Amino acid sequence: MIFAIDIARMFNNGRQERDSDMADYLDRIGSGLVLTRPEVFGFDYIPDEIVGREDEKRELASMFIGLAHREGTARAVVTGPVGSGKTALVKTFCRDIIRHLVGKRDVMSVHINCRNANTATRVVQRIIQHMDKGHPHRGLAADELLSSIRRLIQSSNRHMILVLDEVDHLLRHSGDDLLYKLLRLDEDQDSIGTLSLIMISQEQVLDLLESAVISRMGHSSHLRLSSYSESGLLKIAQQRCELGLTNGSCSEEILGLVSQSAAATGDARRVMELLEGAAKRAESSGRGEILPKDVQKTVLTLPTNVDSDNIIELPSDCMLILMGISRRLRRSESLTSGEAENLYHVVCEEYDQKPKGHTTVWKHIKHMADLDIIATKYDNVSGGRGRTLHISMPHMLPSDVQRRVETFIKKRLRR
Ligand SMILES: Nc1ncnc2c1ncn2[C@@H]1O[C@H](COP(=O)(O)OP(=O)(O)O)[C@@H](O)[C@H]1O
Numbered sequence: 001m002i003f004a005i006d007i008a009r010m011f012n013n014g015r016q017e018r019d020s021d022m023a024d025y026l027d028r029i030g031s032g033l034v035l036t037r038p039e040v041f042g043f044d045y046i047p048d049e050i051v052g053r054e055d056e057k058r059e060l061a062s063m064f065i066g067l068a069h070r071e072g073t074a075r076a077v078v079t080g081p082v083g084s085g086k087t088a089l090v091k092t093f094c095r096d097i098i099r100h101l102v103g104k105r106d107v108m109s110v111h112i113n114c115r116n117a118n119t120a121t122r123v124v125q126r127i128i129q130h131m132d133k134g135h136p137h138r139g140l141a142a143d144e145l146l147s148s149i150r151r152l153i154q155s156s157n158r159h160m161i162l163v164l165d166e167v168d169h170l171l172r173h174s175g176d177d178l179l180y181k182l183l184r185l186d187e188d189q190d191s192i193g194t195l196s197l198i199m200i201s202q203e204q205v206l207d208l209l210e211s212a213v214i215s216r217m218g219h220s221s222h223l224r225l226s227s228y229s230e231s232g233l234l235k236i237a238q239q240r241c242e243l244g245l246t247n248g249s250c251s252e253e254i255l256g257l258v259s260q261s262a263a264a265t266g267d268a269r270r271v272m273e274l275l276e277g278a279a280k281r282a283e284s285s286g287r288g289e290i291l292p293k294d295v296q297k298t299v300l301t302l303p304t305n306v307d308s309d310n311i312i313e314l315p316s317d318c319m320l321i322l323m324g325i326s327r328r329l330r331r332s333e334s335l336t337s338g339e340a341e342n343l344y345h346v347v348c349e350e351y352d353q354k355p356k357g358h359t360t361v362w363k364h365i366k367h368m369a370d371l372d373i374i375a376t377k378y379d380n381v382s383g384g385r386g387r388t389l390h391i392s393m394p395h396m397l398p399s400d401v402q403r404r405v406e407t408f409i410k411k412r413l414r415r
């Protein structure tokens with residue numbers, strides 16, 4: 001009997017101890033010592049006001065001057081590197097112009113990310129869903145849905161600003177036929193002023209469009225965002241800090257460190273990653289203040305960012321080799337130079353190109369390694385003969401590289 005009680009006591013004690021252990025080690029999660037609103041550091045979060053970019057806002061607004069008129073429409077292309085604030089700028093612009101025109105014109109905006117909607121049908125389905133949730137769209141072809149969209153907009157007496165974000169995904173997948181149709185939605189119909197269009201892309205998509213689409217877009221309606229300078233990033237860091245961190249947890253020195261580190265890429269997302277990462281590190285050490293080492297340690301965990309603009313400058317053969325390499329590296333960690341050459345031959349066949357010889361392939365691989373697009377390493381087989389060169393991609397995402405190459409190769413081959 002005593003024995004049984006002892007067992008029970010031991011068991012209970014054991015459990016109690018474990019409970020308090022558990023509470024202890026989880027204590028710091030959500031303690032709010034530093035991070036008050038984690039959602040503020042999400043990439044999709046858009047603050048009420050974006051900081052800086054005054055000239056760019058004005059430039060975009062000037063493209064939309066016609067919108068105040070009953071029948072006016074506008075078109076714009078916004079390009080810039082990742083994290084240059086394209087999405088944030090366009091979203092806040094749409095919100096502002098809708099407010100500005102209240103009483104003058106009833107404007108709505110629909111923002112579609114073509115990364116997930118990369119066919120004409122999917123894009124028009126999303127537009128319809130946005131306007132009329134109950135609309136029967138299944139089984140209808142894109143053209144029929146387009147007519148429905150026009151009717152829906154007109155019967156509601158509104159004007160639509162359609163934003164196609166990351167439009168290069170749509171273009172690569174389905175060409176520019178939908179853009180052509182959207183741009184001439186009113187032509188051949190008894191309608192005017194139905195739709196304005198903003199296209200957003202990392203790439204210079206204007207180059208990829210057919211002339212019929214370009215002439216309707218107009219070359220002048222191109223807004224280029226450059227990557228952020230250190231001072232631009234500092235302002236963004238200051239704003240996020242006020243929005244999402246506790247008072248006094250993040251000094252000017254820390255903000256300076258964050259923006260200095262992010263300036264290497266000019267990517268505003270880096271600011272979010274660094275601030276959030278450093279805040280979490282401080283919290284998990286039980287501190288209410290971010291120290292430089294929290295930022296520095298976070299920097300080390302982020303992938304180094306290589307200037308991926310290098311890719312679109314590559315000669316066409318080099319791009320074809322890179323396409324084979326990046327396709328394979330989506331699935332495996334590395335490949336040999338021999339495999340890369342075989343894959344290059346497959347890609348050449350696909351694009352109807354005559355493959356270059358072994359020495360040229362070798363030279364291009366070396367060139368891409370110099371640019372840090374790929375990394376190369378010999379294995380250490382003793383005996384020296386027939387050492388194998390292994391290729392990997394530590395600085396970039398193979399899927400991103402593949403996407404960029406596929407976007408630009410056609411144009412490159414036309415030259
Ligand atoms: N000028 C700015 N002011 C405040 N936040 C910004 C600004 N520019 C970018 N951001 C923020 O940085 C992140 C990345 O911006 P985003 O618009 O997604 O870039 P892009 O679409 O060019 O890749 C988002 O969280 C965004 O809210």
Ligand SMILES: [Mg+2]
Pocket residue numbers: 086087088165
């Ligand atoms: Mg974006």
